[in-house]
Amino acid sequence: MALSADVVSELERILGAGELVLTAEGRMVYECDMHTFYKGAPDAVALPSRAEQVQAIVRLCRAARVPIVPRGSGTGLIGGAMAPQGGVMVSLNRMASILEVDLPNRCATVQPGLINLWLSNAVRERGWFFAPDPSSQMVSSIGGNVSTNAGGPHCLKYGITTNHVLGLEVVTGSGDLVRLGGKTVDHPGYDLTGIAVGSEGTFGLVTAVTVRLTHLPEAVKTVLAAFRTVVEASETVSAIIASGMIPAALEMLDEAIITAINAGTGAGYPEGAGAVLLIELDGPRAEVEAQGDRAAALCRETGALSVSVARDETERALLWKGRKEAAGAVGRLTAAYLLQDAVVPRSKLPQIMREIVAIGARYGLLIANVFHAGDGNLHPMICYDDRVPDELERAMAANEELLRACIALGGSVTGEHGNGLDKCKNLPLQYADADLNFMYRIRGVFDPDRIMNPGKLLPSHPACGEGFRPQRPVLPAGTWV
């Protein structure tokens, strides 16, 4: 859809000169997020610097029934920050200030465009950090983290974004500027903050976020163990959890990734390793010492080929090196891959890892795995070569089968990346019609004209439409009143 001249001139008036991108080349930059499959350039990109401008844009677009797509750093992996129906993209990365740091009350208020890591950098010297640590934290914005309810390697112990958001300032799809929650922990009424986190811009645009800050731990202990097989490593994960500890992070790399890393700079993984487990404990020194020793002992008992324990920060960085390079190393294996984010119950890890190998063999594709083993959040990378006819189709079919296998084991469609355009079609695997309809109706409360990020998060499905009536229970026959 093209914007009317009236809408364009009104946007220019709201934003001022130079804050509205209209040229084809300029808009092209915004046509996709990191999931480059899905492309759709907006008709205009607004670069507001104040909440009032955001509100004026929403009111204008609502009146004109123009779709709005919010965007932070564009590092999402789900086709969220792109405009399949055109409209106005609101890029929030000019609103990137820290508004307040309040250490006595363990919180900070920031604008949505602030880069995740910058907040931790601003408070680290005083002993604090912002716990959610998606792998993109050097570039992703806190507004984007809120939008997708982002996780990260350390959310096993610390929880995901929603556990760290105290309050939000939001311009809803109705054009109202609403403050939800706040610095105090309890607010009477429905938990609007809780339902808004992870809504992927379908309720409105976040213009400020109040987050909880976490004190840095006294000590960190990192253990790396190599195993012959992924199944052995998975069993060790269960043994560690069963022994009564919750590591800060518990990450696994499989053989394909290890091979790719060893082919590059290398991370010192032993020959013949089919799986590497990275275990990180943090907290009071005496606790991480005791639990680190126990974790290392459990790895040895379960048949680890090697176990290394970092003695200082340099050694710790070395143990993490392979994990951090994993995504890049995959480039040595394949030109392209599909990334899955499904979750299985932790106890089903051995089963699903066997299943993944079987699926890869069936479709003749390499599937590489580097993932958050501690919470069962898989990230299989289904490698394909787009120059080979129908390999992409096979990769997509393998991806779908893998997802279904996860759900069949009691899992979830997405653990931390979000739904967007990519996963929304899969929601019916996990939710019945009534469940989908309930979510569709929540959305309408915040965005009655459904202009906010249309086509994302919820599927195109009869239950996600007006007039759908979910099935009610059968009542006793006869009249009684």
Added chain:
Amino acid sequence: MSVTTRALGDALASIVGPAGASDAPAARRAAAVDGREPQIVVRPRTLDEAARIVALAHDERLAVVPRGSGTALALGIPIERVDLVLDLAGLDAIVEHNPEDMTATVQAGVTAGALAARLAAHRQTLPLDPPGWSGRTLGGIAATAASGPLRARYGTMRDLLLGVRFVQADGVLTWGGARVVKSVTGYDVPKLLVGSLGTLAVLGELTLRLHPLPESEATCLVAVRSVDAAQELAALIVDSTLQPNRVELLDGAALAASGLPPAAAAVVVSFGSVAPAVRAQQAAIAAAADRMHARAETMGPGFWRTYDRMLAGTGTTRLAVSTLAARVAATLDEARAALSGAGGVVMTGCASLGLLRVAVGQGEPGLLATAIERLRAFVAADEGSVVIERGAPALRTRVDPWGAVPAPSLALMRALKQQFDPERTLNPGRFVGRI
């Protein structure tokens, strides 16, 4: 009316069996809410039965009050109508416990104590301890978002509820969330329902995240010369690398009510970890106390049980005050001044989170209402709140037990209620803004 009631009873009995529905005077009297007796008390045995009951009530425009253990019936604005009390105590099955996944799925009528007993064998726990937690149902704890001292480390039901099966106001059985510990699929429906006081849906089945039971635990009490000093000590603990389970502040009256030696105030802090880490953290507290010219005493293993009994048994009126951690002492002083005309005032709180529990033994409604408004004005600058968690209907009629909710937020809450319960079948009038 009697014919109608009889016919209604027959219809309900056809769903739950003759023993599951009672309109006997004694049953109705026992189930009264704010002095209003229901026409009938119905006790479903399955979630499916609960759904059919709600559907029937909805179509007959009856007001439904979901009920767990009945602990929190004096929470909220006195209810507008009560026709049917839905007694969920019969939904008491622990559906599934997956020790390896550290998750459990329970029906809403399972008590926190029953689940704790089941989990203890696996050295696991659901770390939620609102006053009187053992006898309270998990559905009730979820609906009221009730919390206790362990909130300092583990958060609330908000942080532990992974998935929820619920009955919408028109009887549609619905599910939200996931059965795994990490999921962002769709909207976070469990968050919307935690603390919604059964006004959007009846909670039927909960999937919960569990934690390991600490191997070793120790509790230290530091008696201090003032409430300010208590806040100072709590701030020291928070701004340190210690990892406490609980950071409770007790005023002098709370110490007395718990049978502890007299002092102006105290901080009671507990640690759960491996034994050497517990000992090291205890030593750190002793050192901190020493610097403040106070002494840290180690409490016996039964301390928190005694404390829980004290919290659950104290106060005919109870206020939950949410302020900033750095304003706890000032807020406590303000509460004391505002309640100077009342008797039996006992104050405790989760100091690290800025939460205060104010229990009042005696005080006439006018005086209490004035004190509550004064306290609300005091915490308003920090967007704090004062909620009457328990109080006589006369008090909750005189002063809004929830306090004012900012208009734009309240408009969204009303829109949610209108969307999901337009007939106002569920708990009509009890929640914020008479939702």
